Amino acid sequence: MKKNVFVAMSSILVLGAALAGCGGGNQAAPADSNTSAGKTENSAPATGPKVLKLNLHSEPPTADPGIAEDTTSGTVITATFEGLTRVGKDGKYYPAAAESYTISDDGKTYTFKIRDNKWSNGDPVSAKDFEYAWKRALDPKTASNYAYQLYYVKGAEAYNKKKGKVDDVGVKAVDDKTLVVELATPTPFFLELVAFKTYFPVNPKVVDGNEKWATDAKTVIGNGPFKMDSWEHKSKLVISKNDNYWDKDNVKLDKIEFSMVEDENTELSMWENGELHWAGSPTSALPTDAIPALKDSGKMTTQPIAGTYFYRFNTEKPPFNNVKIRKAFTYAIDRQSLIDNILQAGQIPATGYVPPSMALTKDGFYKDNDIEAAKKMLEEGMKEEGLTKFPALTLSFNTSEGHKKIAEAIQDQWKKNLGVDVKLENKEWKVYLDDVHQGKYQVARAGWLGDFNDPINFLEMFKEKDGGNNDTRWENPKYKELLNQSALEANPEKRKAILAQAEQILMDEMPIMPIYYYTQSWVKDDRVQDVIIDGLGAVDYKYADFVEKK
DSSP states (O other), X not given: OOOBEESOOOOBOOOEEOOOOOOOOOOOOOBOOOOOOOOSOOOOOSSSOOEEEEEOSSOOSOOOTTTOOBHHHHHHHHHHOOOSEEEOTTSXXXXXXXXXXXXXXXXXXXXXXXXXXXXXXXXXXXXXXHHHHHHHHHSTTTOOTTGXXXXXXXXXXXXXXXXXXXXGSSEEEEETTEEEEEBSSOOTTHHHHTTSGGGOOOOHHHHTTOTTGGGOTTTOOOXXXXXXXXXXXXXXXXXXXXXXXXXXGGOOOSEEEEEOOOOHHHHHHHHHTTSOSEEETTTSOOBGGGHHHHHHHTOOEEEEXXXXXXXXXXXXXTTTTSHHHHHHHHHTXXXXXXXXXXXXXXXXXXXXXXXXXXXXXXXXSSOTTOHHHHHHHHHHHHHHTTOSSOOOEEEEEESOXXXXXXXHHHHHHHHHHHOOOEEEEEEOHHHHHHHHHTTOOSEEEEEEEOSSSSTHHHHGGGSSTTSTTTOSOOOOHHHHHHHHHHHHOOSHHHHHHHHHHHHHHHHHHOSEEEXXXXXXEEEEOTTEEOOEEOTTSOEEOTTOEEOOOO
16 A cells, blocks of 8 residues: 555555555554553463464554555455465565466566465455456446556556446456456556555455445455454454465464554553554554653664655645645745654655655755745745735644644644644544545645555656545646656656656645655564565565564
8 A cells, every 4th residue: 555654654655544555554653652661571372373463553444455545454455365466575576366477578468377276265266356356446436546556457547537448458367267467558567566455356256235345354355364353343353364375384373463552652551561562663653752762772673664754735725726835834844853853763854755765866856944935935825815814724634643743843833934823633544534535624644655666656646636545636737748658668767757857846836745754663572573564664464473582
């Protein structure tokens, strides 16, 4: 996803506002804490069932791969479903639901052979389930905000935009075991892309006629390493090893129990008391005030990920319909002070949108904490809009102590540097996502973690004003043209230059305000091994295990 990030781990995106990427997910920003570094050994049985206890921080909005857009949902979906490929322990992608594949000489046709596997209810998994799922996600009636991830498939974009027919979409189950995919243009990262949740299959027998199938444990039928056991909404979600899974011998855990505790201080206390085996990213966040002690104790692990924490501007509503006013607010914050005083986990100030691991330029697009330029832009923008006093302003974020602390600091900086009064507004994750999608905001927190390792995944989100994860209502014809051009450019360096031009336009018009590039930090029971967290911030528990210390 990836997504909307729920937490400031992500990141969600990724706390997650799809965006992602995962659009979205749940990545919670670090929060306050008076808790000391973990001292208590977490309990896990040396013999008997292996049960991993984790915290999701918030309720997953859905378990439907076709509509999920946040990291929280993505965590559960990755455990209970599986795409044609899957990431391995070494971070590389391997055949998964597909046992093999071939690629045509022109790089535009992929033929996947579906391996013998069963859904968690015992039904056979077939190529037709993939064709059904992809076309369902593209169906305009499904209203999937992630449908654009399938636009690499021939005819997909036209169908999703009601300009083409479903029969013209380039995915076809030739028989139960053969899936043929025709792409619009050669896509070097396609084998990585099919490991992403929007490309997962769903069971047509379960989905058809039941709009609520993906919120009930009894009807969440997957093809992944785990199956859904129970889902006590806003309280607890339990998954267990799927004995129908083709690679069940490599699944070591018997169960995973997810709590849904929003308070990061409580979560860390639960870890210290042995009630959880893991606290913090990638499904939640560590309390900020606890980070120094956790660092000093050597218990905390931190890794950079390809993700960006940012604020969106609603560019269709005054005053942020004015680009100079958007720039003023972007220039007027001190990102480094947020990192030094609040985040404290090695984050990098974001002076562009695409994260460092995919950077298109050596330098950023503006200076951090450029107060002089911010005041000049605000004065000019207000004059253009005929404003003598800045109107009432609300900054929205999803519930998280970390997001709140960041918002409060930025609120103070905007007051000090621009003389603007800002009201803060927090909402529960699902409500927040819905309101942002509907444009019910002025400035709103967001996070985006890469769904695949290419800058197009960040830039394409803002290609169209009505795009599933845009939500800024911004669109630029030249920007769209450059992204389209990049898809046709086979030379990597030329393609990079084209995408750099696109990011320049994005930062010139500033529909978003980048704040920092993510890192993930967590503490865990030392016996928990082989949890895969990739460079994009996504987590996979397929190979997770308890290994007793010697």
